[in-house]
Amino acid sequence: MFKMEMLVNKGGTKPLAHMILIGLMVLLFATASPAAADPYLGGIDLTTANGTYGTVTGDLWFDAYPGFDYAYTTPVFLNSTLPCDPDDVAWARLYVDVYIGHMENNYPLKVTTKFDGDGTGGSGYATLGTEIMDTTYTFPYNNGQGPIWINDHCNRVTSDFLIWYDVDDSISSSSVSTRVNVSTPDGTQPLDGRVKMITLVVAYNNQSCKVTHYWVNQGHDTDSYRTDDDGYPYTGNTTFNTSAVYSPGEANLTVLPLASFNGNYTFNNNQQLTWANPHQGSYFEWQSWNVTNLISSGINSYMTYNRNEDDNRPQYSGYFKLPLTLLTVEDESYIYDFSNNTLGRAGTGLLAYKFQTSSLPATVNNDPNNEFSVTEYSKIKYDDGQFQCNIAADDNYAAHRFVFNVSCSNVSNLDAINVTWNGKGLNDAGNGVTVYIWNYNTSAYEQLTTCNDAAEQTLTGEKTANLSNYINGDKLVTILAEQNSKTSREDDSKIYTDYVKLVLKQ
Template identity: 35%
Template sequence: MKNIKKIYILGLIVVALFMLPGLTYADSYYGGKPLETVKHGKVTGGLYIDSYLGFTGNAESANQSIGNAYVYYKFKPLPENAIVKNATLYVLVYSGHMQEAKETYVNVTYNGKLLDSQFLNTTYTYPPAGNNNTAILGPGHDNDPYLMVNNHTMRVTSDYLMWYDVTSLTTAGYNTALINTTGSRDGRIKLITLVVAYDIPNSTNITEYWINLGHDVVSYKDNNYIGKTKFIANIREKIENATLTVVHAASQDGMYTFNDVILPGGQTTADYAGYNVWDVTNYFNKTGENILTYNRTGKFYKIILAGLSAKYSGNKTFTITLTNLGKSTITIKYYISIYTNPVNGTKVSYRELTITLKPNETKTIELGKYPFKYAVSGTMIVKNPSRYRIPLNLRIKYEIEGLNPQMREISKYIAPRGEFRYIARYTGKEEGYADVW
């Protein structure tokens, strides 16, 4: 039941990204769904993409017989210390006809769990009449150049593309998929692709990633169409490396450009699918658009997904700035600890400071460079040795390099021979700000 719910939720997320009509252009004869970003995030490990390539690619066990096929595929291992942040399984099955309804039964099992059993028997209509997707995508999708069968299955020409959230089922090391099909016309399996974003504990690096999903066609019937997809970046840090991966479903690989630089294809292929991996560090734009184009070299080309990742140092400078807003000199004892995470992290630094601030004086405490998800815990003590109460007016600014800072102001009186104790913690959030509590 949980697996079905996850499939449903992932389907809704992808469907939401497909709902805006009229924003993309596809092959005018066969149609298709141009690639769009469906996932974008940051991890401390990396972006992993591995795929079975049909119909003749390597597998643990396979029988790609027309009408009755199965593939059991063991994916390349994830690092043994990987912590999976999100994982998606993609499956592409060939129905045997570009337009007609051909009965196709599909069972999808991942790491021993049955994810889905589908009976597929739909008709695909070429543009301009297209396909009515209003039941799933809503108004404005009466004539789409692709067919949404349900919230996790799309048909373009003779192929059914299915996707599943397998985050909770994916583990470090090896993962497996078993696809069984029965088809009245065909039913062979073109692709089984696993995409994983993962963390590595205590890593000081950040990998920002984009997954662009589609089901796009470039054919000899439309010589004016060249496919294009964008990855929007906004990175301040120096990029250590950037990697682009494309997974396609064509008997003849395409030709590609990334930010107007030609990329060589044909790296890893089978008879009806393949993938390419490029180092695009020197061509990557840290801010703005990164544009991938894809075109045919034969009569017919189809692309399913593209993954882009950019790695940079995750270490940021942590600082605390104190400003005395009052009219009297104050002395602060400050005890500061730094932990590897806010909940149950390991202490990596500790210091005791004595800070004297004259009226209107500001001092900044540089805590060092750490991953932005580390946490700072500070205990501040201000004592009043006199027989009279004294005012305390203090501004505290919590900063992490590259993130929006947070400020706190303290305005109170300290009782005679008393003390004021203030405890605060802060860490960095992926949303781009320092979180204080």
């Protein structure tokens, strides 16, 4: 088991729902930049869109089976103990890689993957899928097809059959197990079919006073001496949107290559990453680096990779393949939203209230005071198009009020209080929404940002001076979003909130 210290969309927005991901996965891979794939053998470049990005209050962790064993008569197992309670799993994906036996020939395989997410074993195993690979592979250099998509969650690149499943909804225990069987489509023993790799990657929360941004960049890219020998030297690359991190802290990078020997890597400004060759498996390994000093605020990060081309070294690699790269960056600012993947918890430390106020803005900081239900809280977790809508009574303004308990923060060290609200405000008498913050010193709301548009808007406002005025002695910050016009006999005041976030920058 391997925990990536500082190793879900931006600001707590959730990665796309699993069904949407499945529906888009083939398109995402098919439209990936061809310049980022080996022009000789073919490959699928590593991107965050193919994997995921998010935030958690815990970390990103993985466990791996690195063997190279046959799984025909006896299954190959990966038994894992998670570093968290099952309820704290934010995202989890299981990867299986099986060796076909040849880079081009068709040696059909049937791979059955079962997962025990409740720790009971035996009958607790549920079949995630039975995938069949029954196709040749042709190199792109000779007008061949290159990567073969079996379906939207498995593909063939040269001699590897890579499969993955999202399993966060299948985990109900901290002890989980994976079982893989390999045969041919007719159930007989395959020519090869050894299991190179089983890897479980989990992003989890643990309610520490920190937020960690994590990236899983996924692909199936390769590099070989053939490319170099034919005059097409190749270096792969992948990008992480680390500009989303407000105040970068500790950062860790991990690669998980499917190769007999490690490759060469650079990270940000072509900084060479030194490596060992740990040989966790015959054709699978992993390597991690602390890259804290290589992350810059407001700038995306960039990693390159290729095979070790020096055939005078004992670690010389004729072929090199990379399906996964993991990055975590701790954010030293304090981030709060209602997703449960940032600081605080909806309905306890983070509260939301609905309906209306009688003035614009309200003159008190406890109006409205009708708390959201559990279902209503779920609608404002992520910037995902699910709106909580409320309509004001006659002569009132539709409004939502948000109270954030920021007890994790050190008020004296803050540089700014930043608020983001996404939604819309509708009223034929005057569309739009205004967002306010309560000043505990003057006992009045102050405007942060406003719009008069009927369309969905993302509004952002910030305070950078006298910040203690906006955080009371109980470490509470109060935000109010109001529709700009009151309800009348002719027109209704309606407010729609999709997402709201508070960031205390330092």
